[in-house]
């Protein structure tokens with residue numbers, strides 16, 4: 001029996017009561033399958049049967065309850081389309097021309113609307129992360145609506161809804177909607193079709209199966225949508241539900257987090273993994289925007305968020321999804337090469353914001369809080385993304401053990417950025433190497449020289465490219481360049497002061513106005529709005545992890561024992577003005593052994609979307625933060641990283657806060673399925689094939705089904 005099947009059985013529902021305490025019947029609406037008992041570590045619950053939501057809360061709920069399959073995402077819209085709703089169906093990689101932002105994800109026809117006599121309260125909605133089924137019980141207008149819907153991850157593009165409609169069924173005829181064709185002005189497009197079947201009788205119910213096929217390259221044929229619909233109809237809603245439950249059970253069997261003693265954090269971590277894996281699918285490429293398919297913010301543009309924050313969680317739980325993210329970058333290498341060439345450089349320069357074809361689509365202007373037009377310079381200056389893409393390719397190989405990827409198709413993702421840096425770096429008269437005029441992750445300081453993070457990442461990139469050239473032997477095309485890459489890497493300044501153990505964030509940073517975050521108020525806070533960009537740029541206030549980001553991504557590239565002095569210095573200066581910040585600090589605080597402070601930052605990260613902490617969740621979930629939550633737990637608290645000879649062993653080095661009884665993780669490592677139970681005194685390592693581990697410094701070979709390593 002496969003692990004997946006075993007898990008599906010283990011999670012089979014126990015006998016359900018006649019009616020659920022929450023009003024949900026013991027079967028899902030329309031009897032399409034058994035309802036599962038609600039579990040607070042798996043179920044996100046919003047509202048109660050009779051409550052309404054204000055406009056802001058409607059948008060937040062739409063993002064939180066988005067159902068996606070990596071191809072198509074449907075926000076958690078209410079079936080009765082109340083005012084204030086922003087219904088949206090989005091397709092990965094399908095962009096259209098858009099004013100101001102150049103290209104934006106194209107909105108597609110919705111499939112959830114019901115013809116009800118008016119707007120109901122939002123009611124009680126439950127997203128069950130075990131199987132991705134979203135249920136709603138809403139009472140009003142002299143009746144109760146009970147609905148369930150899901151996006152079929154085993155058949156991307158197919159979505160299902162079942163609803164019990166009572167007397168309202170009279171307004172809802174059975175119908176097959178003719179295919180709707182939507183074309184993008186950039187080429188490509190989508191075809192949507194659906195069939196709704198109303199079953200009359202004492203308990204009238206509706207069953208709907210919808211299909212959306214989409215492509216950013218060429219308009220899919222209508223026949224494809226029709227064929228997919230016919231295939232799905234053959235299984236019917238019940239069959240599709242059974243398939244869905246097995247597919248999600250298989251995912252959870254190889255990627256899960258449980259914090260025993262903290263059900264809210266367990267739910268937050270599972271919520272993160274659920275939406276991360278809903279954002280991609282196994283395919284030649286998937287464009288994962290900063291908000292995935294959960295909302296329109298940032299126009300669906302792809303940032304470093306995808307390479308550095310989203311990819312690690314996928315590489316460690318569902319490698320084909322991570323590979324699809326790299327496929328997106330690989331297919332846009334020609335555009336990255338063209339940009340480097342246009343700037344008189346060699347190699348490839350990846351864009352800060354990317355959409356359909358890999359050209360830079362960062363908006364050039366924005367509007368500030370006074371209504372003034374201000375320039376946006378990240379597209380020109382935030383160059384570290386080029387090294388971040390190389391880091392993503394390397395991380396995929398180290399977590400999956402697939403060095404063949406780096407020696408084969410993924411090779412240019414490391415080599416071409418290194419060539420770019422080699423042609424970008426300036427040597428001074430003393431031979432020191434510099435990178436002038438950039439923006440680091442801390443976007444509050446623009447046009448700075450020798451940003452430590454950028455330089456350290458470029459150095460790391462040059463060294464890894466040289467390693468790859470060495471592995472290929474002296475006859476490799478890069479062998480002659482490798483020596484230059486190493487020399488340049490050694491010559492790059494990084495602002496490290498060995499007397500204090502601190503890195504200067506960029507040349508001149510230590511001389512800026514010594515403000516700290518506490519001077520501005522409680523974090524997170526928008527320091528740009530409080531101080532204004534000019535004063536902010538002259539101050540030491542930091543938006544998000546910058547120097548510390550290097551400690552997080554490439555600890556082997558920073559000075560030994562430099563984590564603590566830099567945490568002590570930069571954390572008080574950081575306002576977490578970006579959602580990418582708290583989780584990275586949580587991870588690093590855990591690595592520094594400060595488990596309780598790390599937990600505070602992790603809770604902050606968990607609240608960003610679940611509590612709409614920055615009032616931006618309605619535009620979509622912050623996917624980088626969701627990836628950061630996984631990293632904080634896996635690489636921070638559990639201390640996972642590659643190690644041992646050839647980086648082939650899994651290092652486990654847990655640091656647990658007092659409130660946690662156990663930290664349990666399921667993940668994939670080098671083709672194995674690994675189950676970890678981390679306790680203060682020992683770690684259980686479960687595996688399906690022999691596995692080398694280094695637990696708290698102790699080297700061990702673990703054989704299936706696993707053993708405790710003390």
Ligand code: IFM
Pocket residue numbers: 290298303304305441443578580624
């Ligand atoms: O990529 C991030 C950046 O680091 C901070 N501003 C938002 C971007 C998209 O999430």
